[in-house]
Amino acid sequence: MRVKKKGSTGSATNYISRTKALKKLQLSLKDFRRLCILKGIHPHEPLHKKKVNKGSHENKVWYYIKDIHFLTQEPIINKLREYKIFLRKLNHFKAKQEDDKVKKLYENQQEISLDRIVKERYPTFGSALRDLDDALCMAFLFATFPRTKYLRSNVITECKRLSTEFLHYVIESHSLTNVFVSIKGIYYQAMVGGEKVTWIVPHERGLGHITDVDFSVMATFAEFYVSMLGFVNYKLYQTLGLYYPPRIETGTVQEEQQQQQSDEEKEKVYSLCRPIARSRQQEQDEEMEMFEDGDNELAEKLKEAKKLKTLFQGCNFFVNRECPKEALALIVRNCGGKVTWEGAPFELPASSITHHIIDRPVANFDLNRVYIQPQWVFDCLNARRKLPTQQYLPGQELPPHFSPFIKEKPGDYVPIERIEELRSLGKDTAAIEPERAPTTSATKKPKMAQEEKKGMSVETGKMHKKNAQKEINKKGEERKIRELMIKKKHKRVYDKLTKGIKRHRGEAKKLAEKRQKLDKQKA
Amino acid sequence: MVGEKGGVKRKRPAASRVSRSKKRYWRKGADVGEIEEAAVQIQHEKDSGGQIAERADDDLFSIDRAPTAKEEKKFTKKQQAALKKISALATRNANEVSLPMFPKKPSKPLKKLPRPTVEVKKAMKTSVKKNFDLWETDLESKLVQSVPDAAKDGAAYYLQQTKKVQSKVPKTLRLKSSLLKAVEVPEAGASYNPELESYVSYVQEIAKDEMKTIAEEARSERRSKLASGESMVTSKDKWKEVMAGLEDDESNEVKMEAEDVNGESFLSGPVQVNPKTRRQRRKQKEQKEREQKRLSKKANESNVFRSKKILKKIAEEEAAHKDKLKMIGDKKALDDMTKRKKLGKGRFEEEETPFLLTEEITGSLRQLKxxxxxxxxxxxxxxxRNILPIAGDRNQHRLKQKLRFKVKENRSHKEVKQGTVLR
Incomplete structure (x- = not known):
């Protein structure tokens, strides 16, 4: 038998290092990186590096050889090469100061179309929805950036356009469920096409400058997600029966030929405060009648969605200029309210405004309005009901803003405010509530010594009463017996577990005590 | 002169048969045609006003002053502008005499009116980017229609080779790199207006990390410090060490001798070692082996009756082993999908969790930093999520890859000097 040559079978043939891949594709590292991001190809770590790397332990970037082979058939590679030539020509003409030729080059420049790649990466609409988190985060982030060397202005404008279009969809479909204002940014969650989509939007104040992020890499991600979001938005708008480049609802019949939008109209669209037009009237929502079962999850969800949809119905909001307009407009309109602000393209008569959102001391009151701080809107959405406004008046110390994303587990310390909030939502809080000292009835009734009747007698039957304490004791005993049965091997793990639980409980208790003390001091 | 007109010597077949030294050779080989032609030419010239060679230049040539063809010299744009300026100056100078002045800066060229063709192109560009339903349209069928007739038979192959149709997507491309969520929602303590307890627990977690790094720094500092009573070596100390025993060596020697005389001051007696002989070793080894054999035999004999128990034990052990393997496999699969992998030379560094100081929490969205x-x-x-590789340090120290020659003299070569005799 012939001896096999080393590295001709097994994992050595499955992987290829990045440098080799570059050579194979005849691309520069920059182009290769871009191509990989666009095509969704990422590196993989081989199980045994030594086997793949000819006996060396060096850390390299490895790709599957099949992926790279697939890349060789990518027509975009040709486009990248053409772009290289374009740059060369551009340099040449610029150096010669031949402006007309430079202009012509720019005019004839071909843009790389990513449609095919989007379809290849997301063969179904559902798969695109599942990857929407990343796309939305990128789009909302890049929409806030200034134009730089790495970032062409059209990427920024596209990001702005697509993100607002998506927000319009969320508003029209009333699908926003959770908001959390953190110090990093505002987290949103919505149910889009049956998928839970979470994204983060930076605060309106600018981001600081950072140096350790490769901007060109992130810009490539943005470039891809821009083209992907375009298609997703189109499809989402179709499901609701909206015009795709969104149009403002004017009450009059829209003309089909009026495709070109003026800048003014665009501004109206992107301000989020005006409703957009539908191409076909949606059918009336069918009233789903559900039997009032306690554990019918679907019914509960539907109820919740309906609650959200009509949360701010009939309320007209005025947003003061220091408040985040986009966030507030999104939430208010998602919950069925109307919103306006100074200089907004959508005006409401001053007398009709019911709520005034303000984040500074009020100069002059209007008695017809309720003055509130912006947190009220966020908290209302999370609580799914209109909270009392007393605590949210301007100048008032606000109650804490809880995260709706965190689910309480039994045994955790949960502040009273949170428990009350949960209770008001109609949720079972028994598991979370701190254990109260059992309220024993003041005095035990002395048992009456009953005289035994002689002879046969009949007594009225008594209901069998369960003694709660006895039940607990019994459970405890059973647990102890079961603990005895644990094998020695598993005993150690079990002990560790119980210790952890005990410690956790102790911490929660401490926090609760602290809270009690604080409350006492306040009182 | 006339004879050489043809340039090339003609063949003289008749003359070739005659010896060149004879006079006959001249007659046979002479080319009369050329001479005749020249004579006719001269006669013709004489008839038409004299021989050309003897006539004067003015008689023959005249200076042509009119412009001939339109072959103007092509000037560059800059040259054209300069010429224009010169001619303009010249005309102005001819009309009026003015003071000499610096040439004006060239005015900006007039803006070109937008060409209609460009407008059409732009309109087309925007219309190309039309919205359509990506998941309902077939992007490839159009390409198949565009196949030339000649290639209809091997259309699939043709399309693939011309990169017009997607080849099959490999399975490896569909592999998910991680199960982690794209957006991780922070803890409740990261709220802009947090509840006190959650804020404390959130900050404490960060503080713990910070304390760790501080402790590590302190540790490394402590390590680099000198122990109490020690001091750094100075050049003076070094010199002292070098010179030790050289300055007053006599007195030192005397001291050593004195100690020797006293004897057994610090040396103990030699350690007694009785090494085993080879035979002893072999015997002991054999004895050990015998004992072991005996014991194992005894155990085996008794094991015959315990075979059932042993089998059971083996089965149990096997099952346990299998369970363990499964557990390891499961854990590995989970780690594979949740943990970071080593991609590239760089090290992954967690992002510092952001937090607000207590005095920075104002509870107002307007004043939030x-x-x-x-x-x-x-x-x-x-x-x-293992999507991006992490690059290593760009300025990493690198070993020199080039091997260099080093000149070294052999000792044997060194020994060879002038006057040595080689044997």
Whole structure:
């Protein structure tokens, strides 16, 4: 038998290092990186590096050889090469100061179309929805950036356009469920096409400058997600029966030929405060009648969605200029309210405004309005009901803003405010509530010594009463017996577990005590 | 002169048969045609006003002053502008005499009116980017229609080779790199207006990390410090060490001798070692082996009756082993999908969790100071999910890859000097 040559079978043939891949594709590292991001190809770590790397332990970037082979058939590679030539020509003409030729080059420049790649990466609409988190985060982030060397202005404008279009969809479909204002940014969650989509939007104040992020890499991600979001938005708008480049609802019949939008109209669209037009009237929502079962999850969800949809119905909001307009407009309109602000393209008569959102001391009151701080809107959405406004008046110390994303587990310390909030939502809080000292009835009734009747007698039957304490004791005993049965091997793990639980409980208790003390001091 | 007109000597077949030294050779080989032609030419010239060679230049040539063809010299744009300016100056100078002045700066060229063709092109460009339903349209069928007739038979192959049709997507491309969520929602303590307890627990976690790094720094500092009573070596100390025993060596020697005389001051007696002989070793080894054999035989004999128990034990052990393997496999699969992998030379560094100091929490959205950078957050998330490789340090110290020759003289060569005799 012939001896096999080393590295001709097994994992050595499955992987290829990045440098080799570059050579194979005849691309520069920059182009290769871009191509990989666009095509969704990422590196993989081989199980045994030594086997793949000819006996060396060096850390390299490895790709599957099949992926790279697939890349060789990518027509975009040709486009990248053409772009290289374009740059060369551009340099040449610029150096010669031949402006007309430079202009012509720019005019004839071909843009790389990513449609095919989007379809290849997301063969179904559902798969695109599942990857929407990343796309939305990128789009909302890049929409806030200034134009730089790495970032062409059209990427920024596209990001702005697509993100607002998506927000319009969320508003029209009333699908926003959770908001959390953190110090990093505002987290949103919505149910889009049956998928839970979470994204983060930076605060309106600018981001600081950072140096350790490769901007060109992130810009490539943005470039891809821009083209992907375009298609997703189109499809989402179709499901609701909206015009795709969104149009403002004017009450009059829209003309089909009026495709070109003026800048003014665009501004109206992107301000989020005006409703957009539908191409076909949606059918009336069918009233789903559900039997009032306690554990019918679907019914509960539907109820919740309906609650959200009509949360701010009939309320007209005025947003003061220091408040985040986009966030507030999104939430208010998602919950069925109307919103306006100074200089907004959508005006409401001053007398009709019911709520005034303000984040500074009020100069002059209007008695017809309720003055509130912006947190009220966020908290209302999370609580799914209109909270009392007393605590949210301007100048008032606000109650804490809880995260709706965190689910309480039994045994955790949960502040009273949170428990009350949960209770008001109609949720079972028994598991979370701190254990109260059992309220024993003041005095035990002395048992009456009953005289035994002689002879046969009949007594009225008594209901069998369960003694709660006895039940607990019994459970405890059973647990102890079961603990005895644990094998020695598993005993150690079990002990560790119980210790952890005990410690956790102790911490929660401490926090609760602290809270009690604080409350006492306040009182 | 006339004879050489033809340039090339003609063949003289008749003359070739005659010896060249004879006079006959001249007659046979002479080319009369050329001479005749020349004579006719001269006669013709004489008839038409004299021989050309003897006539004067003015008689023959005249200077042509009119412009001939339109072959103007092509000037560059700059040259054209300069010429224009010169001619303009010249005309002005001819009309009026003015003071000499610097040439004006060239005025900006007039803006070109927008060409209609460009407008059409732009309109087309925007219309190309039309919205359509990506998942309902077939992107490839159009390409198949565009196949030339000649290639209809091997259309699939043709399309693939011309990169017009997607080849099959490999399975490896569909593999998910991680199960982690794209957006990780922070703890409740990261709220802009947090509840006191959750804020404390959130900050304490960060403080713990910070304390760790501080402790580590302190440790490394302590290590580099000198122990109490020690001091750094100075050049003086070094010199002292070098010179030790050289300055007053006599007195030292005397001291040593004195100690020797006293004897057994610090030396103990020699250690007694009785090494085993080879035979002893062999015997002991054999004895050990015999004993072991005996014991194992005894055990085996008794094991015959315990075979059932042993089999059971083996089965149990096997099952346990299998369970363990399964557990390891499960854990590995989970780690594979949740943990970071080593991609590239760089090390992954967690992003610092942002937090607000207690005095920075105002409870007002207007006065909030946003913390952390979302771009960095996004990148770290991508790295965590094994989508982006992490580059190593660019300025990493590198070993010199080029091998260099080193000149070294052999000792044997060194020994060879002038006057040595080689044997």
């Amino acid at each position: 946003p913390q952390g950078n979302l771009l960095a957050d996004r990148m770290k998330s991508l790295q965590k």
